[in-house]
Amino acid sequence: GVSRLVGYVTGGVEGGWVRDQVVGVLPEHMVPSVVVVVDRLPLTVNGKVDRKALPVPVFGGSGGVSRGPVSEVEGVLLGVFCEVLGVSGVGVEDDFFVLGGHSLLATRVVSRVNAVLGVSLSLRSVFEARSVVGLAVVVEALVGSGVRLSVGEVAAERAAAVAAGSGAGSVVPGSFGQVALWLLDQVSGVSDQYVVPLVQEFSGVVDVDALVGAVGDVVVRHEVLRSVLVADDRWVVGARVLGVDEVLGVSGVVGGGLLEVSVVDGCGLGVVGVRELVGSVVLRGFDLGVDVPVRGVVVRVDGGVVLGLGVHHAFVDEWSVPVIERDVARAYAARVAGVSVVWESLSVGYADFAVWQRRWLGSVSGSGVSVLEGLLGYWRGVLEGVSGVSGLPVDGVRPDVVSWRAGGVGLVVEGVVVDRLRVRAGECGVSMFMVVQAAVVVALSVMGAGEDVVVGAPVGGREDEALVGLVGYFVNTLPLRFDVSGNPSVGQLLSRVRGVVLGGFEHQEAPFEEIVRAVGVPRVASMTP
Numbered sequence: 001g002v003s004r005l006v007g008y009v010t011g012g013v014e015g016g017w018v019r020d021q022v023v024g025v026l027p028e029h030m031v032p033s034v035v036v037v038v039d040r041l042p043l044t045v046n047g048k049v050d051r052k053a054l055p056v057p058v059f060g061g062s063g064g065v066s067r068g069p070v071s072e073v074e075g076v077l078l079g080v081f082c083e084v085l086g087v088s089g090v091g092v093e094d095d096f097f098v099l100g101g102h103s104l105l106a107t108r109v110v111s112r113v114n115a116v117l118g119v120s121l122s123l124r125s126v127f128e129a130r131s132v133v134g135l136a137v138v139v140e141a142l143v144g145s146g147v148r149l150s151v152g153e154v155a156a157e158r159a160a161a162v163a164a165g166s167g168a169g170s171v172v173p174g175s176f177g178q179v180a181l182w183l184l185d186q187v188s189g190v191s192d193q194y195v196v197p198l199v200q201e202f203s204g205v206v207d208v209d210a211l212v213g214a215v216g217d218v219v220v221r222h223e224v225l226r227s228v229l230v231a232d233d234r235w236v237v238g239a240r241v242l243g244v245d246e247v248l249g250v251s252g253v254v255g256g257g258l259l260e261v262s263v264v265d266g267c268g269l270g271v272v273g274v275r276e277l278v279g280s281v282v283l284r285g286f287d288l289g290v291d292v293p294v295r296g297v298v299v300r301v302d303g304g305v306v307l308g309l310g311v312h313h314a315f316v317d318e319w320s321v322p323v324i325e326r327d328v329a330r331a332y333a334a335r336v337a338g339v340s341v342v343w344e345s346l347s348v349g350y351a352d353f354a355v356w357q358r359r360w361l362g363s364v365s366g367s368g369v370s371v372l373e374g375l376l377g378y379w380r381g382v383l384e385g386v387s388g389v390s391g392l393p394v395d396g397v398r399p400d401v402v403s404w405r406a407g408g409v410g411l412v413v414e415g416v417v418v419d420r421l422r423v424r425a426g427e428c429g430v431s432m433f434m435v436v437q438a439a440v441v442v443a444l445s446v447m448g449a450g451e452d453v454v455v456g457a458p459v460g461g462r463e464d465e466a467l468v469g470l471v472g473y474f475v476n477t478l479p480l481r482f483d484v485s486g487n488p489s490v491g492q493l494l495s496r497v498r499g500v501v502l503g504g505f506e507h508q509e510a511p512f513e514e515i516v517r518a519v520g521v522p523r524v525a526s527m528t529p
Contacts, residue, residue, distance in 0.1 A: 006057045007032035010040055033057075033099075034089075068092070069132070073117065073139050077132045080112045092132040098426055103433040103501075107463065113139065115465035120148055124502045127429065149360050151464045155352040171238040174229055175354040176361075176511035177461075177473045179237045181314040182229045182288055187525075190285035193404055194313035197282050198321060200328075203304040207336050211307060212261045214331035215296050216254040217341055218324060220244055222471040224315050224350035226259075229288040239351065247292055261296035266306070274299055274306055282310030315350075317475040319460055324471060350472035353464075361509065375510035376518040382481055382503070383454070388521035388529045391449045401525045428494045438490075438497045441482045451485040457501075459508045477512040478504040479529075 009018055015035035022031055034057045042053035069075040069092055081090045084105050096106070106126045113121050113135075119142040121135075129135040174182065181194055202211070219225045226242045242258065249256025262281065266274045281297040293312040298305055309324075316324070327343075334341035361372035369377075425435050441453050461467075461474035480500050488496065521529045 005030070005032045007035040008038055008041060008054055009035060010038055013037060071136065071140075073143075074132055074136045076116055077113065077135055077139065080109055080116070081132060084108045084112065090132070092136075094132075095130050095426075096126065097130060097429075097431065101431075103431045103505075104460070106431070107460070107505075108468070111463050111465045111468070114463075115150075117143065119143060123505045127431075127498070127502060130429075149356065149363070151348050151353050151356045151466050154356040154359065155348040155466075158352060158355065171230060171240045172351045173354055173358050174237040174239050175350075175357055175473065176514065177476065178229060178239065178314045178354070180511065180513040181312075181473075182231070182237050185288055190287055192283040192285050195283055195285065195310045196313050196316055196321075197279070198309040198311065198324065199278060199282075200307045200325065201304060202307065206305045207332075208263055208298055208300070208305060210332055210335035211298055211305070211328075212254050212263065212296075213335050214328050214341075215261050215294075215307075215309065216248055216259060217331035217335075218327045219247060219259055219292065219294055221327060221343055221346075222324075222350075224472045225294050225311070226292055227315060227350075228290060228293075229314065231289075239354065241351070242292065258292045259294065260292075261298065263298045264300070266299040266301050268302070274301055278306060278308035282308045284310065286312045288312065288314065314473055316471060317461075317473050319462065319474070320471040323469055346470065348466045348470065350470065353467060353470070353472060353474070356464075372510065372514065375507050376514060378503070378507045379479075379510055379515045380518055383479060383515075383519045386452070386454055386479075386481060386519065386521075389527065392444065393448045398526045402527060424490070425494075428491055428498070430494050430498045434494065434497050434501050437480070437482075437501060438493050441484060441497070442493070445484045451483065453482045453484060455480050455482065457504065459505065461508070463509075476508060478508055479512070479515060480504050 007015075007018065009015070015037050018035045018037075019032060036055060036057050038055060042050040044050045069078050074092055078090060078092060081094075081096060081099075082088055085096075085099050085101060087099065090099065096109070101109075103123075106123055109126055110121050110123050113119065117139060119139055121139060121142060125135065125138045129138055185191075185194070223241045224239075226244075226247045227239045228242060229237055230240055231237045244252070245257065247257045247259045248254060254261050264277065266277055269277060277299055278297060282295060284295065286293055286295070293315045294309060296307065296309045298307055307328075311324075331341045361375075362370055364370055421435050422432065425432055437455065437457070440455060444453050444455070445451060456477045457480050459476050459478055461476045462470075467474060482500055483496060484493065516523070516529050523529065
């Protein structure tokens, strides 16, 4: 959730008036989001304030009274703000980012508004308008201006084709991301380079058979987790969904078909031994044209079990992980209870997204060129003259082939520093993501990257509301190019970063590999572009 400072006062005063008195006197990060008036402060037996007994506040960014929505659009936007921020009492003039909004939440606002109102709102509009009142003006101007094709429409068309007996085809086009990983796999061969490990520990008494069965339930539920990538004689890559009988066999039990989930005894191995055992199973490579892209192992350990799953990245991304974990837990609970798991129906599938992506990017825009070509035109302009090699100094000679060995360095930022950064971000009209981007760019520049710095930024790729809770490979990488020349002030640098990030986000649907190809940066085995 979003942390907020709340003030409680006693006496015959108005909470909004009290808050107004401290604005300008206290630092912004110490100004309460809301001030609640109570008859008396509840105390514990030790004479201290009993925080648990304090009334729950109703949050509004201004802390005072704000008018209600005066139009249907304002009403919808107000509801979306409250839903996304997880608070009630938001005022129509309250600043979304002051209330705790950030880039990811702003993206959710865009997808939700577009789905509910049938418009094509941009992320930049949220950053520029910032409030319900300001955003309503933008949205009302977009109403009736035309709606882009949605994944839900494609799903409905494909379902209608199946119902009519024409079928949707046993093989559907692979998404741009899947094709890119398939091509890399053809070059490198079967390897663990793009295997995503998911490891969970369960303590206490665990029904191992139910846990193994739950993994099978989830693979059956999400078609993308039982898909293979195949190419025809023209090297057109598509995805084929394996039947349940192929995955589980005629018995319908894990182990009877292609899905592998082994059970081994790891008692006495210790933490390191168990980690190595799990890794030996889940980090094995996949044959993308043959194997179910999920492999698992359940290790019995002292005091419980460890579940390890390996999933190929072509079928899953980081946003998919909590969905898989949630569904495994739900299926396990049902099996332990001796009942069949009841799933909410999925309105769309990953295959629908892949078909939609091809149709949408291939459609012709008002300028007479395809949507993809228009997006690539932006990236060609932004990245003109850029080198495909990092300017950072290295300690040794680059290997002929990337080893993919890496490490991590932890960094703890104190809370008071974070509070000050949030204040500065609000003053400059940027998000904390943009602040961090600016810090990374400055660090790279100082380390020797020069004044022209390109940083790869991942984006979720789930702009359509229907994709938010879906398993699949949606993530994309944006090559954001930053100019740090001229010794800019902090405010000037943040302004530059804001423009670059918003421009990139507005053109995020261009697949990274297509951008690389359009800019003309060669792919070499010794480094990534």
